[in-house]
Amino acid sequence: MRRVLSAAVNLIKTESLIDSGKPARVVRILKSQTSRCSLCGDITRIGPRYMSSQPKRPRAENMTAKKIGTHNGTFHCDEVLACFFLRQLPQYKDAEIIRTRDLTQLAECDIVVDVGGEFDPKRHRYDHHQRTFVESFNSLCPEKPWVTKLSSAGLVYMHFGRQLLAQLTQLREDDRQLDVLYDKLYENFVEEVDAIDNGISQYDGEARYTVSTMLSARVGHLNPRWNSKSQDTQEGFRKAMQMVGKEFLDRLDFYQSSWLPARVVVEEAVKMRHQVDPSGELLLFSQGGCPWKEHLFALEKELQVETPIKFVLYPDQNGHWRIQCVPAGLNTFQNRLSLLEEWRGIRDDALSELSGIKGCIFVHTGGFIGGNKSQEGALEMARRTLQAAAQSPANGSS
Numbered sequence: 001m002r003r004v005l006s007a008a009v010n011l012i013k014t015e016s017l018i019d020s021g022k023p024a025r026v027v028r029i030l031k032s033q034t035s036r037c038s039l040c041g042d043i044t045r046i047g048p049r050y051m052s053s054q055p056k057r058p059r060a061e062n063m064t065a066k067k068i069g070t071h072n073g074t075f076h077c078d079e080v081l082a083c084f085f086l087r088q089l090p091q092y093k094d095a096e097i098i099r100t101r102d103l104t105q106l107a108e109c110d111i112v113v114d115v116g117g118e119f120d121p122k123r124h125r126y127d128h129h130q131r132t133f134v135e136s137f138n139s140l141c142p143e144k145p146w147v148t149k150l151s152s153a154g155l156v157y158m159h160f161g162r163q164l165l166a167q168l169t170q171l172r173e174d175d176r177q178l179d180v181l182y183d184k185l186y187e188n189f190v191e192e193v194d195a196i197d198n199g200i201s202q203y204d205g206e207a208r209y210t211v212s213t214m215l216s217a218r219v220g221h222l223n224p225r226w227n228s229k230s231q232d233t234q235e236g237f238r239k240a241m242q243m244v245g246k247e248f249l250d251r252l253d254f255y256q257s258s259w260l261p262a263r264v265v266v267e268e269a270v271k272m273r274h275q276v277d278p279s280g281e282l283l284l285f286s287q288g289g290c291p292w293k294e295h296l297f298a299l300e301k302e303l304q305v306e307t308p309i310k311f312v313l314y315p316d317q318n319g320h321w322r323i324q325c326v327p328a329g330l331n332t333f334q335n336r337l338s339l340l341e342e343w344r345g346i347r348d349d350a351l352s353e354l355s356g357i358k359g360c361i362f363v364h365t366g367g368f369i370g371g372n373k374s375q376e377g378a379l380e381m382a383r384r385t386l387q388a389a390a391q392s393p394a395n396g397s398s
């Protein structure tokens, strides 16, 4: 089965998607892609060299085939991604992509993205270039926090994202996990594309250095060079769609198979926290470390944790125990409570002697992480820091 699959995948030149560790779900995604041959099948006016072995159906043979309209000429990451998203949906999986600025042709399309000067979801018109367009995720959907102006990628994601993820993950559209992924993929994939397309800087002032390898830039580089003989963009557009599609699917797989399962672990630990320490301020991940920070912040809100959690404990690869401080926020190096000041930068026996806790390995000079050879030792380091902070609240917090 794998041989058949990889042969089929070779056909669309995405063989690198397959590696031995891929879970069944991604294989399923790949299979559905290959049978559809979505990324090279029927974009308009692509020469026969780039066609799959399946001959393209002439349109007359299927009058119900849908049409996705977008602009021609130079392409950008946002409409490429929007087209990729749409082609993953059952209603557009066989759709032809019509790239034109001709309004008569666009009017015949079932859905139009990034061109046409209209935003009207009821008629499936999703342009963001008109002066009147000022929408962000937050303005259209007030329970969401993102205020970045939308591009055609964000617009299509907003309207079809749940259906898209349900299609790609086999989760139900009303599954809470799907909701979490929907937010995550906007924040960590699509929002960047929206911002760059709309020319929104990441921060004020001059950047210290240039990031030139992000997805939008790489899509840009697939356009013809200014001085190349052929200015044809069809092949580049096709490649770009394949590239953004692969990256989106990889990212979705990562968030679904690696990041999301950590949520259950963190939730379990939050619920059990009073059994680790009566303060409820310590979490224990007995199976080892996992991506816990974001989940912890989200779950504290969701589960209405009254006293903020200060430390997490988990075994490292050597079977020793780590004690890590919970930061004050997601994007800060400040901690809610740092390990005792006098322990910082001290190691092994010297630290054990100083603390009176056996088996100490280290406390980082930054005070945000420490180690002990045993779970009890790590727990003791956390408890002693909590006690010291209770006696003198200013102590330790930094």
Ligand SMILES: *[C@@H]1O[C@H](CO)[C@@H](O)[C@H](O)[C@H]1NC(C)=O
Residues within 6 Å of the ligand: 062, 063, 064, 065, 066, 091, 094, 095
């Ligand atoms: C024609 O296209 C529609 C919509 O894409 C699809 O559901 C249907 O199966 C197609 N019919 C044939 C004969 O290919």
Ligand SMILES: *[C@@H]1O[C@H](CO)[C@@H](O)[C@H](O)[C@H]1NC(C)=O
Residues within 6 Å of the ligand: 072, 073, 074, 099, 100, 101, 102
């Ligand atoms: C875009 O399409 C229009 C109408 O279909 C055509 O007149 C124009 O030359 C095309 N522009 C480019 C850059 O391909």
Ligand SMILES: CC(=O)N[C@H]1CO[C@H](CO)[C@@H](O)[C@@H]1O
Residues within 6 Å of the ligand: 357, 358, 359, 360, 372, 373, 374, 375, 376, 377, 378, 380
């Ligand atoms: C306080 C405490 O339990 N410290 C432990 C740290 O790790 C060493 C090695 O396992 C133990 O011997 C200590 O008891």
